Amino acid sequence: MVKLRTSNSTEQQICNQEYNLAYPDSILYKVQKPARYTGGEVNAIVKDFDATTVRLALCFPDVYEVGMSNLSVPILYDIVNRRPDALAERAYVPWPDMAKAIRDNGLSLLSLENFRPMKDFDVVGFSLGAELAYTTMLEMLNLAQIPAWAADRAEDFPLIVAGGASMFNPEPVADFIDAFFIGDGEDSIIEFIDVYRDWKNGGRKGGKVGLLKRLAAIRGMYVPSFYEVKYKDDGTVASVTQTNAVAPEKIARRIIQTLPPPVTSPPVPYMEAVQDRGVIEISRGCVRGCRFCHAGVVYRPARSRPQQEIIQAADEIIENCGYDEISLLSLSTSDYPGIDDLVGKLAERHQGKHIAISLPSLRVTPGSVALVESLPEKRKSGLTFAPEAASPRLQKVINKVISDEELLATAQAAFDRGWTGLKLYYMLGLPTETLDDLSTMADMLHRIYGLSRGAPGRRPQLRVSLSTFVPKAHTPFQWAAQDDEETITQKQRHLIERVRVKGIRLSWSDAKMSLLEGALSRGDRRLSKVIYGAWKRGSVLDGWTELFSWQRWADAFTEAGLDPAFYARRTRPFAEVFPWSHIESGVTEGFLIREYRRALAGEASGDCHDAPCQACGLQELIDECAASLTHRISAGASSQPPPSAI
Numbered sequence: 001m002v003k004l005r006t007s008n009s010t011e012q013q014i015c016n017q018e019y020n021l022a023y024p025d026s027i028l029y030k031v032q033k034p035a036r037y038t039g040g041e042v043n044a045i046v047k048d049f050d051a052t053t054v055r056l057a058l059c060f061p062d063v064y065e066v067g068m069s070n071l072s073v074p075i076l077y078d079i080v081n082r083r084p085d086a087l088a089e090r091a092y093v094p095w096p097d098m099a100k101a102i103r104d105n106g107l108s109l110l111s112l113e114n115f116r117p118m119k120d121f122d123v124v125g126f127s128l129g130a131e132l133a134y135t136t137m138l139e140m141l142n143l144a145q146i147p148a149w150a151a152d153r154a155e156d157f158p159l160i161v162a163g164g165a166s167m168f169n170p171e172p173v174a175d176f177i178d179a180f181f182i183g184d185g186e187d188s189i190i191e192f193i194d195v196y197r198d199w200k201n202g203g204r205k206g207g208k209v210g211l212l213k214r215l216a217a218i219r220g221m222y223v224p225s226f227y228e229v230k231y232k233d234d235g236t237v238a239s240v241t242q243t244n245a246v247a248p249e250k251i252a253r254r255i256i257q258t259l260p261p262p263v264t265s266p267p268v269p270y271m272e273a274v275q276d277r278g279v280i281e282i283s284r285g286c287v288r289g290c291r292f293c294h295a296g297v298v299y300r301p302a303r304s305r306p307q308q309e310i311i312q313a314a315d316e317i318i319e320n321c322g323y324d325e326i327s328l329l330s331l332s333t334s335d336y337p338g339i340d341d342l343v344g345k346l347a348e349r350h351q352g353k354h355i356a357i358s359l360p361s362l363r364v365t366p367g368s369v370a371l372v373e374s375l376p377e378k379r380k381s382g383l384t385f386a387p388e389a390a391s392p393r394l395q396k397v398i399n400k401v402i403s404d405e406e407l408l409a410t411a412q413a414a415f416d417r418g419w420t421g422l423k424l425y426y427m428l429g430l431p432t433e434t435l436d437d438l439s440t441m442a443d444m445l446h447r448i449y450g451l452s453r454g455a456p457g458r459r460p461q462l463r464v465s466l467s468t469f470v471p472k473a474h475t476p477f478q479w480a481a482q483d484d485e486e487t488i489t490q491k492q493r494h495l496i497e498r499v500r501v502k503g504i505r506l507s508w509s510d511a512k513m514s515l516l517e518g519a520l521s522r523g524d525r526r527l528s529k530v531i532y533g534a535w536k537r538g539s540v541l542d543g544w545t546e547l548f549s550w551q552r553w554a555d556a557f558t559e560a561g562l563d564p565a566f567y568a569r570r571t572r573p574f575a576e577v578f579p580w581s582h583i584e585s586g587v588t589e590g591f592l593i594r595e596y597r598r599a600l601a602g603e604a605s606g607d608c609h610d611a612p613c614q615a616c617g618l619q620e621l622i623d624e625c626a627a628s629l630t631h632r633i634s635a636g637a638s639s640q641p642p643p644s645a646i
């Protein structure tokens with residue numbers, strides 16, 4: 001008999017089950033980090049598999065210690081397992097040594113709760129937050145002995161579903177997936193399970209197609225097999241049309257107006273996770289309007305959690321999980337209303353208990369340094385900020401304006417207070433970027449490093465991470481071309497020549513990885529052949545530099561007769577039909593075009609924080625946005641952006 005702690009913190013006996021390891025010891029002894037595969041964690045929920053109607057496997061396409069650091073699986077795990085008629089179990093991709101052992105021994109990928117093969121579940125769901133995870137999804141399906149192509153799966157295979165930020169352009173994986181969740185999943189997963197349960201209890205009327213027809217009626221659910229894509233001779237999309245009367249012409253993103261209570265009893269790993277701490281999502285979405293930011297659009301608008309709920313959640317996580325660190329998660333933590341007050345209250349409440357609080361995603365202001373200083377149990381190794389661009393011109397292009405004075409004052413405050421490391425994130429290859437912009441960046445890095453000269457103690461180091469900019473679907477830069485490899489290399493060289501200082505360390509993202517990400521993020525359905533071809537050649541965990549091989553992908557593109565540059569490096573006309581044109585984020589195309597034009601003209605726009613509502617489209621869907629727009633109109637502004645701007 002196993003006693004289990006459920007997510008509402010009451011101890012319940014949920015099932016009679018002997019605790020047993022699923023994979024044989026003979027395998028676990030031989031692989032790296034066997035704790036990835038043994039389950040049985042504190043707060044894991046093990047229900048009676050055979051007595052539950054809807055069984056859902058939640059798959060995260062990365063290794064256990066990465067997946068356990070992601071919030072999407074625990075949120076759905078909590079919601080599903082609260083229902084008496086449903087259960088959710090977790091699965092992560094095995095590292096290649098374990099994958100080989102599974103195949104060599106004729107085994108199958110198992111869940112971490114009841115150690116059931118994926119094939120036993122009714123539904124297998126993938127959380128796809130990044131394009132480079134697509135081959136890993138195929139690897140998991142293959143290890144589960146489930147055919148990758150939706151058309152090859154007979155009725156007795158589980159339904160394969162997916163959701164996550166990269167599913168705002170689901171087309172590259174549309175031929176593998178039966179149904180997608182577009183947008184916030186908290187409400188749609190409940191409706192999904194209701195529909196699945198009724199279909200199953202009702203004798204599976206209409207078979208899989210019958211189920212898909214019912215699912216297509218749920219707001220935010222996309223059934224790709226009900227749509228046909230036609231292409232023009234030049235390779236661009238001619239049309240995306242419904243082939244089934246139940247399918248809506250456009251799939252509207254699901255948006256929850258109020259965040260549901262945070263998860264306070266997630267499973268706690270026995271091994272060290274990448275983020276080894278409790279996490280509370282203090283707000284979703286961002287009030288800023290950075291034009292490069294995909295998350296800024298697909299999680300728009302900002303929705304904050306009440307302070308009291310956060311304070312209570314911190315108490316519960318510490319009690320239920322034993323963590324000594326709580327991370328307050330948000331796209332821009334500094335923008336949480338009353339963040340100083342919240343941090344002050346948490347610090348006071350946990351004084352003397354050795355509980356650390358971490359604040360990711362701080363804005364570049366000296367106030368952020370003061371905020372971090374006010375944290376209890378701080379670790380003074382490094383502070384991280386993301387200016388993204390250095391020259392005032394380019395900052396206006398991307399709509400993230402941080403004055404030199406602000407950045408220098410922030411660095412000065414950090415050094416004065418004894419921080420020994422400062423990490424700065426910048427991007428290379430932003431639209432309209434020139435070598436002059438990069439010279440300005442180099443000058444700024446020298447000025448910042450110069451400030452560290454008078455710092456107390458050991459001289460601080462400056463680490464600068466330069467990622468290649470990848471234009472994303474649904475953002476104002478969705479029409480922009482991505483820089484080619486030669487240009488990026490030239491820009492890197494330009495910076496290296498100008499930043500030859502021992503205390504400043506530059507690092508880059510892999511240019512080929514960025515090209516692949518660019519092609520997949522704005523790609524169409526034909527790319528499924530490329531993804532499959534790359535996986536067949538051995539690609540898996542492509543986000544891991546030590547496992548990534550561009551050659552496999554290049555061969556897969558050649559075999560499919562497709563060119564990654566066609567997807568990534570082309571400036572697209574406004575008239576082009578995008579592969580994701582039937583997926584609606586809620587932000588209108590008119591708003592995105594206006595923002596793109598303003599970017600090219602070097603004009604910044606107001607955000608939802610300091611400026612009146614910009615009428616991005618969400619005012620039609622979100623009460624708070626509508627109220628903000630009403631306020632703007634009553635203050636004398638137009639409800640529409642200026643027509644000349646569109």
Ligand code: SF4
Pocket residue numbers: 300301302607608613614615616617618619625626628629
């Ligand atoms: S509708 Fe207005 S307030 Fe709401 S997200 Fe859009 S611009 Fe911001």
